[in-house]
Amino acid sequence: MASDVQLKTKRKISKDQWTAIAFLIPSIILIIVFVYGFIGWTGYVSLSNYNSLIPDFSFAGLKNYLYLFQDFRFQADLRNTLFFTILFIGAVIVIGMGLAILIDQKLKGESIFRNIFLFPMALSFVVTGVVWQWLLNPSTGFNQFLSVFGIQPKWYTDTNILAGFEWGSIEFGLPVAIISVVIAAVWQMTGFSLAMYLAGLRGIPDELREAARMDGATEFQVYWKVVLPMLAPITISVIIIMAHISLKIFDLIYAMTGSGANFVTDVPGVYMFETTFRGNYYANGAAIAIIMLLLVAVFIVPYLWSSRKGDQ
Amino acid sequence: MASFPIGKFIKYFILILFAVLFIMPIYVIIVTSIKPLDEVSLENMWALPSTIDFSSYSEAFAKLAPNFLNSIYLVVPATILSALLGAMNGYVLSKWRFRGANTLFLFILFGMFIPYQSILIPLIQFLRNIEMYNTIPGLILVHVVYGLPITTLMFRNFYANIPDEMIEAAKIDGANFLAIFRHLIVPLSITGFVVVAIWQFTNIWNEFLFAVTITTSDNQPIMVALQNLSGSQIVQWNVQMAGAMLAALPTMLVYIFLGKYFVRGLLAGSVKG
Known part of the structure; x- marks a missing residue:
């Protein structure tokens, strides 16, 4: 009797297991086609001569890629992306962590501060772009304010490259104009790292800090030697998530500045959009997209892979 | 302290x-x-x-109202569909694990990190072929598909907190896969649905790249219309700012009234459970 029940349960589970897999199949098919299939197709286009309105899938080898790496605009894009990513991630981490530590001090009004800092997260990059385009316009916005002090930065219209030197066809260095875009992006995304760090800080048991104090650690040492190391996994998550946002950024820059004079605020996302959908250079656009995907994958694949190991 | x-x-x-x-x-x-x-x-x-x-608002509203409606028609179905599919996937991947389920999950999850530029050219060709290019249903399809990874992740994390014993108990009572989902999992995951719906609502409302490449003029969602408004030289700044406010209003209201769930979504989408 008992074994009969057991047998019955066993058979039933396996039938349910099949139902479970059947439940997943539509999504898996969609992902295979729309993510992996389409990436493959984009890769195929990037190796073709399809650079006009008329589809031409004849094999071009790496021609489009070689063209891009010699292209002034694409070289500028890579430079801009590099500086944008470094400044953006650095600021988001420092400001986000700093504000999270301050909000975690059990001061009065902490929820008001938290809500203010998180608020821009709910906005669109397009809204942010439209607003900051105005705020950082050299003849309006903050410069009205700063004229009191006699400083008038040119913000995103500045074409200077700081510490520049000739490299390929471009001047390599920090494009001053990119700082304006970084400010807008930091305004929007700091809330994200703030929320992550706040959750992390709340997860550190008070006993740990107490123990460190008992051992004679000063308050600074408690933060430096206990709290900060415990926030390291969060910092890694923040870096990876911000890096992938930064590498594929498009809407903020498109809405705020566009490519800029001499492409000082151009990024691959904007170049891809314009060359593909305004210029009909499909193969070149596809090649840019594949390079963007590879850059993102460098960050994301190891991150995902390590989380799989953590799962098992 | x-x-x-x-x-x-x-x-x-x-x-x-x-x-x-x-x-x-x-x-x-x-x-x-x-x-x-x-x-x-x-x-x-x-x-x-x-x-x-408020005259700048009435001017901005006159210009943006049709696109505002487009966004509503897009966001509501896309949010509901992607939340439902995500709940189903999350349920299977957390409570009916099979060999390779973790790897399959990562296979799905990768889709949320890709730059969408890398699928855009075939996607538009595909939408043209099935005659859904430049339509709101086409955009809905796109947002449901590319929303799958994040909604699956959120529900999988959410369901990981429901004890397996409850599922086992329901099985012993004779409930099958679907009955457990309908009568146990869904009622327990109302909060999960709220968090995911708010997250998807915000993201789809704010999205720009798909909107600007898949739709033209009359079918464009609000963010594209706002971008066009701000690019136009003849429109006054006060109208542009009123337009930005109108475009931001729905997600701002969601944040003000349901901010707690918004932050939970933000954390659920980034920290793996």
Whole structure:
């Protein structure tokens, strides 16, 4: 009797297991086609001569890629992306962590501060772009304010490259104009790292800090030697998530500045959009997209892979 | 007790300074958007208006209303569908694990990190072939598909907190896969649905790349219309700011009234459970 029940349960589970897999199949098919299939197709286009309105899938080898790496605009894009990513991630981490530590001090009004800092997260990059385009316009916005002090930065219209030197066809260095875009992006995304760090800080048991104090650690040492190391996994998550946002950024820059004079605020996302959908250079656009995907994958694949190991 | 070793005054000073910096753009948008046209000059950009004038809102509304509706038609079905599919996937991947389920999950999850530029050219070709290019249903399809990874992740994390024993107990009572989902899992995951729905609502409402490449003129969602408005030279700044406010309004309201769930979504989408 008992074994009969057991047998019955066993058979039933396996039938349910099949139902479970059947439940997943539509999504898996969609992902295979729309993510992996389409990436493959984009890769195929990037190796073709399809650079006009008329589809031409004849094999071009790496021609489009070689063209891009010699292209002034694409070289500028890579430079801009590099500086944008470094400044953006650095600021988001420092400001986000700093504000999270301050909000975690059990001061009065902490929820008001938290809500203010998180608020821009709910906005669109397009809204942010439209607003900051105005705020950082050299003849309006903050410069009205700063004229009191006699400083008038040119913000995103500045074409200077700081510490520049000739490299390929471009001047390599920090494009001053990119700082304006970084400010807008930091305004929007700091809330994200703030929320992550706040959750992390709340997860550190008070006993740990107490123990460190008992051992004679000063308050600074408690933060430096206990709290900060415990926030390291969060910092890694923040870096990876911000890096992938930064590498594929498009809407903020498109809405705020566009490519800029001499492409000082151009990024691959904007170049891809314009060359593909305004210029009909499909193969070149596809090649840019594949390079963007590879850059993102460098960050994301190891991150995902390590989380799989953590799962098992 | 958490206490960073600087005076309370300095802590407040830093927090208030940053709070002012963070609010300043919002202040300027609101103040500009309610100014009468003759006060929208460079000199008094930072000044409060002498009278409150909503004419820029009526002008912005007249220009953006059709696109605002497009966004509603897009966001509501896309949010519901992607939440349902995500719940199903999350249920299977957390409670009916099979060999390779983790790897399959990562295979799905990768889709949320890709730059969408890398699928855009075939996607548009595909939508043309099935005659869904430049339609709202086409955009719905796109957002449901590319929303799958994040909704699956959120529900999988959410369901990981429901004890397996409850599922086992239901199985012993004779409930099958679907019955457990309908009568146990769904009622237990109302919060999960709220979090995911808010997250998807916000993301789809704010999305721009798909919107600008898949739709044209009459079918464009609000963000594309706002971008067009701001690019136009003849439109006054106060109208542009009123437009930005209108475009941001739904997600702002969601944040103000349901902010707690919004933050939970933000954390659920980034920290793996």
